[in-house]
Amino acid sequence: MSITVNIHQALRHITNNQATVNVSGATVGECLADLVQRFPDIKSKLFDKKGKLLNYIDIYVNAESSYPEELAKPVKDGDKLSITLMIAGG
Amino acid sequence: MLTARERERYDRQIMIQGFGEEGQERLKKARVLIAGAGGLGSPAAVYLTAAGIGSIRIVDHDTVELSNLNRQILHWHEDRGKSKVDSAKEKLMRLNPDVKIEAIGDTITEANLDHLVSDCNLIVDAMDNLPTRYLLNKVAIENNIPFFHGAVYGFEGRAMTIVPGKSACLRCVYRGVIPEEKFPVIGVTPAVIGCIQATEAVKYLVGVGELLINKLLIYDGLSMQFTELRVKKDPHCEHCGQATRKE
Numbered sequence: 001m002s003i004t005v006n007i008h009q010a011l012r013h014i015t016n017n018q019a020t021v022n023v024s025g026a027t028v029g030e031c032l033a034d035l036v037q038r039f040p041d042i043k044s045k046l047f048d049k050k051g052k053l054l055n056y057i058d059i060y061v062n063a064e065s066s067y068p069e070e071l072a073k074p075v076k077d078g079d080k081l082s083i084t085l086m087i088a089g090g
Numbered sequence: 091m092l093t094a095r096e097r098e099r100y101d102r103q104i105m106i107q108g109f110g111e112e113g114q115e116r117l118k119k120a121r122v123l124i125a126g127a128g129g130l131g132s133p134a135a136v137y138l139t140a141a142g143i144g145s146i147r148i149v150d151h152d153t154v155e156l157s158n159l160n161r162q163i164l165h166w167h168e169d170r171g172k173s174k175v176d177s178a179k180e181k182l183m184r185l186n187p188d189v190k191i192e193a194i195g196d197t198i199t200e201a202n203l204d205h206l207v208s209d210c211n212l213i214v215d216a217m218d219n220l221p222t223r224y225l226l227n228k229v230a231i232e233n234n235i236p237f238f239h240g241a242v243y244g245f246e247g248r249a250m251t252i253v254p255g256k257s258a259c260l261r262c263v264y265r266g267v268i269p270e271e272k273f274p275v276i277g278v279t280p281a282v283i284g285c286i287q288a289t290e291a292v293k294y295l296v297g298v299g300e301l302l303i304n305k306l307l308i309y310d311g312l313s314m315q316f317t318e319l320r321v322k323k324d325p326h327c328e329h330c331g332q333a334t335r336k337e
Contacts, residue, residue: 009246009312019313055266064320065263082319084308086264087243089273090130090218090280 003031003075006082014042028059029071031081046083056086092118096188100142106298113296114142120295121145121209125198125226126216127174128152129275130240132164133284134214134291139182141292145190146182149206150174151197161277198222203229212294214287215239215260219270227252227260228329238290240283244274245311247283250302250321251290254330257303258321261329282309 025031036043059070060082066073127150154165169177175193230237237252293299306319
């Protein structure tokens with residue numbers, strides 16, 4: 001099962017400047033775990049020490065918000081995940 | 091009624107289908123609060139003033155610094171050290187003397203918010219920090235005032251329109267907080283987003299087109315792509331999920 005993850009600009013230095021990464025998994029949580037396995041430094045940017053998604057990270061599946069219980073959301077082959085970070089600059 | 095000068099000044103936009111003199115009169119009657127006279131507030135204020143909004147109240151507590159000038163286009167080199175709202179008012183009045191510009195050099199707080207939004211038809215969120223954006227979102231929901239959100243970081247910008255009672259609000263989308271820190275930005279990013287906020291505000295007032303409601307528009311200047319993310323009203327939202335709105 002191949003899922004495409006869009007990596008936010010602010011995290012691309014961790015993914016060797018790749019804007020998208022293909023991962024495997026049946027849920028959002030499994031896909032992010034696969035991403036972390038490939039790029040371990042991204043873990044602390046997405047999760048707190050208890051493994052909970054940080055509250056300024058949002059995950060969209062096929063451009064739709066996966067909140068709440070994002071990590072349990074099922075995904076299917078060909079889906080696109082977008083990792084977004086809150087921004088507040090003006 | 092529009093004056094002869096106004097008919098001439100706004101001739102090209104009055105020509106737009108669905109706009110007409112009636113739309114222009116709606117803009118003339120509008121009272122807009124622009125929260126922030128910086129990167130987003132500058133283009134939003136310029137285009138709302140040019141479009142003929144009747145009255146604009148612009149609020150910011152800062153003074154102009156050299157490091158603002160790559161993006162805050164209402165302020166010029168000689169304005170360093172001036173109050174941002176005074177600098178903004180001076181330029182906006184020169185751009186369009188028919189628009190009433192009210193400059194308030196104050197920090198937006200819970201204590202003064204009700205006063206600042208009083209008699210305003212809509213609020214443009216041109217702030218640079220989340221806590222104040224949340225305050226504005228809450229007061230907009232409570233008072234049934236449409237709220238036009240924008241934010242920037244580097245080459246990325248976001249915009250969303252919140253119509254209380256009809257759409258997800260900022261708090262439905264953003265639940266956490268991020269530390270206030272110096273953020274990277276190139277001036278063209280708030281230029282794009284501030285203009286989108288002004289476009290949304292004009293559309294709302296005139297009653298044309300579709301608004302960015304339940305949609306978070308993401309602009310990526312590096313790949314030159316616009317993406318719409320669908321957002322949902324959160325029934326448990328602490329701002330719009332409770333019975334806090336004044337019906």
